[in-house]
Amino acid sequence: MQATRSDANEIELSYRRYGPALLLFAAALVGERSRAQDVVHRVFLKLLESGSLREALNAKAYLFTCVRNAVLNDRKARQRDVVLDPECAWFEPPHRDFAAERNLRRALWELPEDQREVTILHIWSEFTFAQIAEVLNISANTAASRYRYALGKLREALSAKEDCRAHS
Amino acid sequence: MPILDDEQFESYLKEFRPLAPETLQIAKQPNRARRPLVVTMWAAACAASLLLAFLWWRGPRPTEPASTPQAVSSQSLTIGRANSLLVHAPSLKEAFDELSFQPQPASQPQGKQSALAVLSKDNIKENIKL
Numbered sequence: 001m002q003a004t005r006s007d008a009n010e011i012e013l014s015y016r017r018y019g020p021a022l023l024l025f026a027a028a029l030v031g032e033r034s035r036a037q038d039v040v041h042r043v044f045l046k047l048l049e050s051g052s053l054r055e056a057l058n059a060k061a062y063l064f065t066c067v068r069n070a071v072l073n074d075r076k077a078r079q080r081d082v083v084l085d086p087e088c089a090w091f092e093p094p095h096r097d098f099a100a101e102r103n104l105r106r107a108l109w110e111l112p113e114d115q116r117e118v119t120i121l122h123i124w125s126e127f128t129f130a131q132i133a134e135v136l137n138i139s140a141n142t143a144a145s146r147y148r149y150a151l152g153k154l155r156e157a158l159s160a161k162e163d164c165r166a167h168s
Numbered sequence: 169m170p171i172l173d174d175e176q177f178e179s180y181l182k183e184f185r186p187l188a189p190e191t192l193q194i195a196k197q198p199n200r201a202r203r204p205l206v207v208t209m210w211a212a213a214c215a216a217s218l219l220l221a222f223l224w225w226r227g228p229r230p231t232e233p234a235s236t237p238q239a240v241s242s243q244s245l246t247i248g249r250a251n252s253l254l255v256h257a258p259s260l261k262e263a264f265d266e267l268s269f270q271p272q273p274a275s276q277p278q279g280k281q282s283a284l285a286v287l288s289k290d291n292i293k294e295n296i297k298l
Contacts, residue, residue, distance in 0.1 A: 019189045020185070037190060041189075092186075092187055094183040094184065101184060123181050151174060151178075
């Protein structure tokens with residue numbers, strides 16, 4: 001069943017609204033921005049082909065779940081380790097501080113994957129822990145706990161890298 | 169980096185804006201699917217206006233006056249003339265007679281020849297010489 005015009009508009013609107021966060025989420029799981037973009041595009045193409053977002057109770061959570069499943073399928077199909085592409089930025093940094101952007105990207109990549117995805121979902125996708133629990137199929141407490149660990153590690157890593165920059 | 173509490177650190181992290189993905193090309197597909205219809209409609213409109221322009225240019229044809237059998241008889245046989253003969257002839261037999269005995273093309277006056285006849289003779293002579 002192909003999406004109707006209003007469904008397509010809704011999907012397009014969701015793409016514009018959640019696209020950046022979905023791309024970041026996918027990139028944080030696959031490492032490469034181009035692959036992440038492929039995954040996000042595939043999800044939206046499938047949505048346009050198969051129907052609408054109306055059936056989903058929470059469209060935002062549904063989209064993130066779809067992207068996560070697509071990433072896991074993609075990984076299974078490729079059967080190879082994911083590596084961070086050092087050249088492709090994930091963020092537009094404040095004050096055009098591209099070194100800070102690279103440091104943040106690396107610090108995020110060094111986090112365990114389960115902590116990384118919770119961090120991305122909470123900070124840049126603005127999910128509550130209850131919503132994260134729904135997307136990742138874990139409890140809200142687990143999500144909150146992973147987030148606290150992740151935040152501590154991020155702060156530590158970024159402080160260390162900032163100190164290196166200051167001394168060099 | 170100064171020591172920040174969790175809230176400040178979160179705010180700092182949120183200053184980094186995730187980059188937007190490339191445009192989803194397929195989102196424009198419904199428009200693309202509609203394009204052939206639009207093109208067809210435009211083509212149809214153009215064809216219709218051309219047809220109207222042609223009809224206007226030709227204008228209404230003057231209606232030919234109904235010809236009498238006498239007048240018709242001197243003309244070449246056409247479907248129109250045959251119809252006219254059938255309508256105006258007193259009997260079917262006379263109409264067929266009129267159709268059957270067509271007047272021969274007018275012959276040239278005495279001492280004059282048509283240019284075509286002269287040329288055709290010249291050609292024959294030249295062919296014989298060769």
